[in-house]
Amino acid sequence: MFGLVDCNNFYVSCERVFNAKLEGKPVVVLSNNDGCLIARSNEAKALGLKMGDLAFEKEAFFEKNGVQVFSSNYALYGDMSDRVMKTIAQMVPGMEVYSIDEAFIDFHNMPYEDLEALAQRIRKTVKQYTGIPVSIGIAPTKTLAKVANRYAKKHLPHLGIYQIDSDHDAEKALVNTPVEDIWGVGYKYAKMLNAHHIFNALELTQAKEEWIRQKMHVVGVRMLRELQGEICYQLDNEPTPKKGICVSRSFGHSQRDVKIITEAVATFAARVGEKLRKQKSCAHIVHVFLYTNPHKDEPQYFNSKVLQLPTSTSSTIEIIRYALRGLELIFKPGFNYKKAGVMISGIVPENQVQIGLFDTHKREIDTKAMKALDELNRRMGRDTVKIAVQGFGRDWQLRQERKSRCYTTRWQELLEVEAWG
DNA sequence: TCTGGGGTCCTAGGACCC
DNA sequence: TCTGGGGTCCTAGGACCC
Numbered sequence: 001m002f003g004l005v006d007c008n009n010f011y012v013s014c015e016r017v018f019n020a021k022l023e024g025k026p027v028v029v030l031s032n033n034d035g036c037l038i039a040r041s042n043e044a045k046a047l048g049l050k051m052g053d054l055a056f057e058k059e060a061f062f063e064k065n066g067v068q069v070f071s072s073n074y075a076l077y078g079d080m081s082d083r084v085m086k087t088i089a090q091m092v093p094g095m096e097v098y099s100i101d102e103a104f105i106d107f108h109n110m111p112y113e114d115l116e117a118l119a120q121r122i123r124k125t126v127k128q129y130t131g132i133p134v135s136i137g138i139a140p141t142k143t144l145a146k147v148a149n150r151y152a153k154k155h156l157p158h159l160g161i162y163q164i165d166s167d168h169d170a171e172k173a174l175v176n177t178p179v180e181d182i183w184g185v186g187y188k189y190a191k192m193l194n195a196h197h198i199f200n201a202l203e204l205t206q207a208k209e210e211w212i213r214q215k216m217h218v219v220g221v222r223m224l225r226e227l228q229g230e231i232c233y234q235l236d237n238e239p240t241p242k243k244g245i246c247v248s249r250s251f252g253h254s255q256r257d258v259k260i261i262t263e264a265v266a267t268f269a270a271r272v273g274e275k276l277r278k279q280k281s282c283a284h285i286v287h288v289f290l291y292t293n294p295h296k297d298e299p300q301y302f303n304s305k306v307l308q309l310p311t312s313t314s315s316t317i318e319i320i321r322y323a324l325r326g327l328e329l330i331f332k333p334g335f336n337y338k339k340a341g342v343m344i345s346g347i348v349p350e351n352q353v354q355i356g357l358f359d360t361h362k363r364e365i366d367t368k369a370m371k372a373l374d375e376l377n378r379r380m381g382r383d384t385v386k387i388a389v390q391g392f393g394r395d396w397q398l399r400q401e402r403k404s405r406c407y408t409t410r411w412q413e414l415l416e417v418e419a420w421g
Numbered sequence: 422t423c424t425g426g427g428g429t430c431c432t433a434g435g436a437c438c439c
Numbered sequence: 440t441c442t443g444g445g446g447t448c449c450t451a452g453g454a455c456c457c
Binding site for chain 2: 030032033034035036038052054055056072217218219244246249250293294295399
Binding site: 099216 | 453454455456457
């Protein structure tokens with residue numbers, strides 16, 4: 001059996017932990033640059049607010065309905081996620097952290113009768129230790145555990161748990177799951193299935209495998225079999241190193257100045273370096289890209305450049321140098337730029353780097369410098385030490401007008417409590 | 422003023438190898 | 440007369456996930 005623990009309305013729940021006034025009220029969290037809705041409380045969902053709704057179009061609606069609005073605060077959500085995951089890890093034999101708010105649990109070799117009781121204990125403990133409410137689905141495959149989890153959240157909100165361990169349990173959950181809510185069915189496949197009169201997960205399980213293979217390829221066949229109770233996806237205990245790492249942002253305001261865009265690209269390259277060193281990897285392909293705003297009726301320009309490095313590296317200094325060389329090659333003056341990014345690929349473990357024959361770069365010095373830089377930034381806060389070309393300007397930064405405090409990651413922003421005696 | 426930012430896997434087709 | 444048969448690697452594009 002697999003379990004799937006999923007945090008309820010995770011970003012909203014994080015905000016509520018530190019702000020009791022939000023309890024029972026409609027709350028939404030916005031995307032970067034305060035663009036659109038990416039998380040909603042149940043009350044906000046009940047008001048008809050949808051994922052992806054544009055924030056500026058809903059201002060009056062928010063005001064009228066007392067909707068509490070927050071910019072996204074990833075320092076807070078990431079740290080709360082760590083706490084939730086660590087709490088779960090203490091209580092189960094094995095788990096796979098699947099996303100910022102979800103984890104699969106290994107219930108292998110555990111008696112079925114005990115699972116629901118264990119799941120209840122997990123829910124209670126996570127809530128007590130972190131303040132975050134979770135729902136748990138239990139089933140013979142990952143895909144069915146997802147179905148069970150959704151069923152628990154939708155139809156048994158007070159219990160918060162649903163276990164599939166008979167055909168009857170499975171059918172009850174499957175018939176209540178529209179195809180678009182199945183793990184692996186997105187917008188396109190949902191439309192296709194509906195056109196063939198398949199509307200819920202139970203109807204999908206009755207489809208012919210060859211037909212599914214033809215329409216949805218092997219991924220679809222795996223999904224079908226998982227829904228029928230046959231395991232196709234195992235639990236992945238170890239986080240696998242990423243094959244590509246990308247850091248990109250839309251700017252708070254359009255930018256025309258090459259100097260400001262240079263600072264932004266250098267900063268993205270620095271973040272790529274940090275992420276690379278964190279997973280103990282090096283890489284040798286740097287990809288830089290630059291966009292104008294496609295939603296605007298003005299001259300458009302998009303370009304990107306791929307650069308090969310002579311030797312794989314994780315040095316921020318080197319990655320920035322190549323990223324900026326790429327930027328120089330694609331930058332054209334006279335456009336209003338809205339977004340840029342740096343991607344890195346050709347990733348290898350840091351202990352398997354092939355040294356270049358004609359490489360003259362003093363690699364040991366960089367390695368030492370990066371180690372010192374990472375350690376200082378870890379202890380003193382991000383960007384305590386950075387590369388000069390990243391600059392000090394904030395011109396390109398995100399717009400985040402309604403961000404809550406970093407309650408758990410910055411001393412200056414701890415929660416304050418007033419006591420009357 | 423105004424539309425997120427990361428990732429994964431699979432397939433098809435072309436270039437190339439012997 | 441008659442046009443091989445195995446492969447690999449790379450890229451672009453399309454589907455999906457949160």
